[in-house]
Amino acid sequence: MNSRFAAPVSFTTHSAVPALPAGGVIGVIAPAGPSEFDLHSATRWMEARGYQLKVFPGVWEKDGYLAGSDAVRLRDLHDAFADDTVDAILCMRGGYGCTRFLEHIDFELLRRHPKPFVGYSDITALHLAITRYAGFVTFHGAMLNADLLGNKQPPTESSLLRMLSGQQPALLEHPAAYPLTTLAPGSASGRLLGGNLSMICATIGTAFELDDQGIILFIEDVNEPLYRVDRLLTHLRQAGKLGRVHGVLVGDFAGVDVSRLELLLKQELGPLNIPVLAGWRSGHCDPNITLPMGAHVRLDADKQQLVLEQVVVTAQT
Structure with a gap:
């Protein structure tokens, strides 16, 4: 290596x-x-x-x-x-x-x-x-x-x-035209990490796999049938990548029925007893909202908010 x-x-x-x-x-x-x-x-x-x-x-x-x-x-x-x-x-x-x-x-x-x-x-x-x-x-x-x-x-x-x-307020704005769904209540802080669910799973077992310790996990995907999303989430769970997660932010899953997806997410993530907020417009969607990977954030599923808890860019001198 x-x-x-x-x-x-x-x-x-x-x-x-x-x-x-x-x-x-x-x-x-x-x-x-x-x-x-x-x-x-x-x-x-x-x-x-x-x-x-x-x-x-x-x-x-x-x-x-x-x-x-x-x-x-x-x-x-x-x-x-x-x-x-x-x-x-x-x-x-x-x-x-x-x-x-x-x-x-x-x-x-x-x-x-x-x-x-x-x-x-x-x-x-x-x-x-x-x-x-x-x-x-x-x-x-x-x-x-x-x-x-x-x-x-x-x-x-x-x-x-x-x-x-560097003009982004601490509270990340989400377009009101796209309602969010609280799948599990609560609030938690951690580093925001993740991205495309298929790619997260593809790196498991490599030197580049998701560092899941105390994170807010973000997931999204495109054109994956529901059974494949199920398989990917099962892979994450069986690989031990969900047990230390503090919260989950669910982005867009283009091509999947939303109600069936939410039921699957409740089944897979509910036993973790962590906040889960779904419907965030980031990924293969329009609009596509920017998220800072690695940044310390607070996910509040009750208030349906994502808040930056650190500076992500600094002014150049």
């Missing part, structure tokens, strides 16, 4: 990252699947919001179901973090491929150059790895192609930019 992460790291507190400044540079990488990239639209989007765009080479490549080879995608990840002109890193899309190069990530390099890193879906593997071995907050949030250039509802963009720029 690569010595850079041979000894598991347990961060009780994850460090804030430098905020995205006005006029800052946003680097775009494609660490997972390929996608058509419209440079003109992306540049226009950035400039309209006062930012500059830097596109890393792998965005233009395609290797079957991957956006370039593992070496190309890993190089872009390293280069984007190492580049001191880049203020934040935005993934182009998810798909598949991040798990293929996790053991080759230079976490020492990342620790020397912390900055906002944003994505979801397959990018969950990178969130789990970075929070575990680099120890700074990352962001489960909008990606360039599917979300920002896909014209998702305004809270998608505003929640991302508020979070990265």
Whole structure:
């Protein structure tokens, strides 16, 4: 095993990252699947919001179901973090491929150059790895192609930019048009960790598996039939990944009947006697609200609130 992460790291507190400044540079990488990239639209989007765009080479490549080879995608990840002109890193899309190069990530390099890193879906593997071995907050949030250039509802963009720029209030706003459901009452604090449920389960048994000690677990997924969601939750439970969780925030499960999903969640999570709040609009949904992975938060299922208990970005000097 690569010595850079041979000894598991347990961060009780994850460090804030430098905020995205006005006029800052946003680097775009494609660490997972390929996608058509419209440079003109992306540049226009950035400039309209006062930012500059830097596109890393792998965005233009395609290797079957991957956006370039593992070496190309890993190089872009390293280069984007190492580049001191880049203020934040935005993934182009998810798909598949991040798990293929996790053991080759230079976490020492990342620790020397912390900055906002944003994505979801397959990018969950990178969130789990970075929070575990680099120890700074990352962001489960909008990606360039599917979300920002896909014209998702305004809270998608505003929640991302508020979070990265340091303008996000402690109480995370959730759109009133999408009611939340308290599946189990109570309030609890812990580090917010998780992401795509399939990817969380895919890393179990590896050096990059979910560090579940005292966390608020966030889960979401897309196009998984209910029986597969059942299987994934059962896998988490039987792998011992639910017993130390302090609370669960359930994001969007696109393609699953909500009432049947909630019944399953009550069956699986109810015996844990921890707060469970469902319906949070983060994941493969519209709008897609940004969440800070690794940040210390308070989940209040009774008040249906998620509150930041630490600073997640700091102003650059």
